[in-house]
Amino acid sequence: MSARRILRKKVILCVGAGGVGKTTVAASIAVASALRGRRTAVITVDPARRLKDTLGLGELSTHPRAVALAGAQEAGSLHAFALDAKHTFDALVERFAGSAAAAQRILDNRLYQELSTSLAGSAEYMAMEKLHHLVTHERYDTVVVDTPPSAHARDLLGAPNRLLDLLATRAVSLLRSPGSLLSGTGSLARVTLSTLLKALERWTGMNLLSDLSEFTAAFEHMMEGFADRARQVETLLHSPSTAFVLVTTPETHTVATTVEFHHELCEAGYPVAGVIANRVLAFPELDAEALAGNGWPERLRQRLLANYEDLRRLSRRDERMLARLQTEADAPLLAAIPLLTELPVSVVQLRRFAQYLS
Amino acid sequence: MKQPQVFFVTGKGGVGKTTVAASLAVHLADEGRRVLIVETDHGGQLADLLGAGDLSAEPKPVAPRVAAARLLPRALVEDYFRGLLRLPFLANRLLNSRSFNALTAAAPGVAEFLLLQKILEWAEPGWRSRSRYDVVLIDGPATGHALKLLGTPRTIASLVPAGPIGAVARGALALLADHTRTHVLVVTLPEELAVTETLEAYDALRNDLAVDVLRPVINRIYPRRFSVHEVEQLLASDERDHPLVIAAQYQLARRRDTERHIQRLRRHLPQSPLSLPMVFDQQLSAAHLHRLGETLAPLLETAPA
Numbered sequence: 001m002s003a004r005r006i007l008r009k010k011v012i013l014c015v016g017a018g019g020v021g022k023t024t025v026a027a028s029i030a031v032a033s034a035l036r037g038r039r040t041a042v043i044t045v046d047p048a049r050r051l052k053d054t055l056g057l058g059e060l061s062t063h064p065r066a067v068a069l070a071g072a073q074e075a076g077s078l079h080a081f082a083l084d085a086k087h088t089f090d091a092l093v094e095r096f097a098g099s100a101a102a103a104q105r106i107l108d109n110r111l112y113q114e115l116s117t118s119l120a121g122s123a124e125y126m127a128m129e130k131l132h133h134l135v136t137h138e139r140y141d142t143v144v145v146d147t148p149p150s151a152h153a154r155d156l157l158g159a160p161n162r163l164l165d166l167l168a169t170r171a172v173s174l175l176r177s178p179g180s181l182l183s184g185t186g187s188l189a190r191v192t193l194s195t196l197l198k199a200l201e202r203w204t205g206m207n208l209l210s211d212l213s214e215f216t217a218a219f220e221h222m223m224e225g226f227a228d229r230a231r232q233v234e235t236l237l238h239s240p241s242t243a244f245v246l247v248t249t250p251e252t253h254t255v256a257t258t259v260e261f262h263h264e265l266c267e268a269g270y271p272v273a274g275v276i277a278n279r280v281l282a283f284p285e286l287d288a289e290a291l292a293g294n295g296w297p298e299r300l301r302q303r304l305l306a307n308y309e310d311l312r313r314l315s316r317r318d319e320r321m322l323a324r325l326q327t328e329a330d331a332p333l334l335a336a337i338p339l340l341t342e343l344p345v346s347v348v349q350l351r352r353f354a355q356y357l358s
Numbered sequence: 359m360k361q362p363q364v365f366f367v368t369g370k371g372g373v374g375k376t377t378v379a380a381s382l383a384v385h386l387a388d389e390g391r392r393v394l395i396v397e398t399d400h401g402g403q404l405a406d407l408l409g410a411g412d413l414s415a416e417p418k419p420v421a422p423r424v425a426a427a428r429l430l431p432r433a434l435v436e437d438y439f440r441g442l443l444r445l446p447f448l449a450n451r452l453l454n455s456r457s458f459n460a461l462t463a464a465a466p467g468v469a470e471f472l473l474l475q476k477i478l479e480w481a482e483p484g485w486r487s488r489s490r491y492d493v494v495l496i497d498g499p500a501t502g503h504a505l506k507l508l509g510t511p512r513t514i515a516s517l518v519p520a521g522p523i524g525a526v527a528r529g530a531l532a533l534l535a536d537h538t539r540t541h542v543l544v545v546t547l548p549e550e551l552a553v554t555e556t557l558e559a560y561d562a563l564r565n566d567l568a569v570d571v572l573r574p575v576i577n578r579i580y581p582r583r584f585s586v587h588e589v590e591q592l593l594a595s596d597e598r599d600h601p602l603v604i605a606a607q608y609q610l611a612r613r614r615d616t617e618r619h620i621q622r623l624r625r626h627l628p629q630s631p632l633s634l635p636m637v638f639d640q641q642l643s644a645a646h647l648h649r650l651g652e653t654l655a656p657l658l659e660t661a662p663a
Contacts, residue, residue: 019372
């Protein structure tokens with residue numbers, strides 16, 4: 001599959017380690033998609049709000065902002081969303097809670113407040129929730145997701161399930177009968193568990209048990225809604241109209257992470273379209289004639305050569321890493337984007353950047 | 359006996375935190391100090407850099423006067439609960455239970471707290487044992503997580519004022535607040551987003567956390583090879599498409615960019631950044647670490663060690 005063909009997909013997820021340029025790649029894909037006449041949305045969950053810079057917008061919010069695109073084909077448009085995990089979570093509670101009073105009870109619960117803001121995985125969960133909403137209710141042709149940086153697929157995609165675990169019946173039954181967690185081990189287990197819960201309470205300074213019981217009780221009847229939503233997201237992510245794009249840089253550790261990530265995604269049956277390598281330096285080997293130069297003063301020529309050798313060494317490293325990526329992860333290289341001296345921050349620059357994708 | 363100095367290195371992902379931490383460790387050891395360097399994530403780059411094989415929570419000597427350890431948050435949490443439980447079969451069953459994991463994940467700051475407790479054991483002589491180190495150098499997590507980590511003692515100390523946990527929290531709080539002993543080092547790159555994140559980190563570190571922050575280190579600076587005039591002349595000649603000229607032009611553009619980013623840091627921060635040169639070689643060697651370490655020496659002038 002070429003990078004161009006990805007643009008026909010309904011959902012495009014850019015995944016990869018932190019600092020590889022996922023946000024820039026996601027924004028460029030979104031710009032390219034909109035320019036080809038598709039109603040496009042791009043979601044970022046990055047707390048640094050890089051997309052805001054990248055798209056040249058003053059303030060992104062959870063409400064869509066139209067990004068001005070000159071020369072887009074007639075129906076093409078681009079909306080950018082920055083995800084605020086807390087707000088999305090709150091909105092979800094309000095939607096599923098049944099009554100305003102029930103929603104408020106949950107929103108006021110300390111455990112909920114902790115979970116919705118700081119629990120590892122809540123941002124990931126919210127990204128998937130927002131994605132689902134945009135695809136099913138807002139009728140975008142294409143939704144591009146700039147996912148939170150993760151070293152492992154399970155950190156990213158397992159988040160909804162992990163979160164549900166806490167809320168699900170297992171947690172509820174745990175409260176009704178703490179021993180159920182260690183079924184069959186009797187009173188010893190109960191003593192053990194209460195030791196642990198006390199230890200946890202010491203950490204948190206909260207009355208964890210009563211907070212948790214209140215929390216789970218309030219959540220209990222919302223569970224079906226949540227679980228159902230999680231299943232729909234899973235289906236969406238496995239759909240043939242979805243494409244996972246691994247974004248990487250040619251650095252040793254990033255490539256290792258990418259190879260592993262690719263393996264995990266394939267194992268779990270997600271549709272991986274390929275790899276986009278970002279910040280690749282490509283100064284080729286020069287022949288003797290080029291190296292001889294053209295009548296430059298010798299000292300200048302020496303410096304030109306030394307400089308070229310520096311850049312050539314970096315290029316060689318990149319070539320080797322990309323070759324390794326190809327051997328170890330059986331995924332097509334969709335594009336190798338050269339290392340730019342300037343980060344694309346305007347839409348014009350993003351369009352130029354997007355050209356590397358095709 | 360003098361208490362160990364603590365250096366905490368952080369910065370945006372991929373800026374070279376581990377390289378800077380390792381170079382600083384090597385330099386301090388060159389100066390005769392006994393250094394413990396502690397890796398705090400899964401990267402495993404520190405062991406590679408130091409040629410040290412596998413690292414664990416137990417410090418092991420990796421170079422003259424340098425010991426290294428690796429603290430994994432997840433393992434710390436498991437060890438803690440295993441210690442509480444004492445019965446291995448129960449501990450295993452519980453730690454493998456997803457509900458229990460969800461519960462510990464929801465309890466704020468457990469992993470962060472255990473990490474700080476461990477560091478405190480090394481940094482505070484008289485805390486269980488005398489310190490074997492003059493410097494404890496933490497190759498910390500990326501900025502966001504580092505801020506959370508450094509903020510944990512204050513949260514815990516206010517939530518749990520009494521008992522052994524409260525005591526550890528207060529100990530960590532006092533250590534972090536001691537500007538003569540604890541220094542935070544932010545590593546950055548001559549890139550837009552890295553600089554932005556650095557400025558935000560400085561603000562949070564100085565104003566919210568009130569810790570001592572050293573001059574920022576700006577990593578991977580290209581050497582100055584050509585003057586603007588020279589490159590302009592080359593570009594004006596018939597040779598403008600020659601690969602050597604294109605490479606020179608690229609180099610100059612990088613330099614110009616770098617200058618702009620350094621100026622931005624200068625404008626917003628009280629201390630000017632310290633530049634660390636780009637290493638073009640394939641693999642960082644011990645010689646590189648010593649050289650980079652020497653370049654980092656001016657940092658220590660503002661941090662009496």
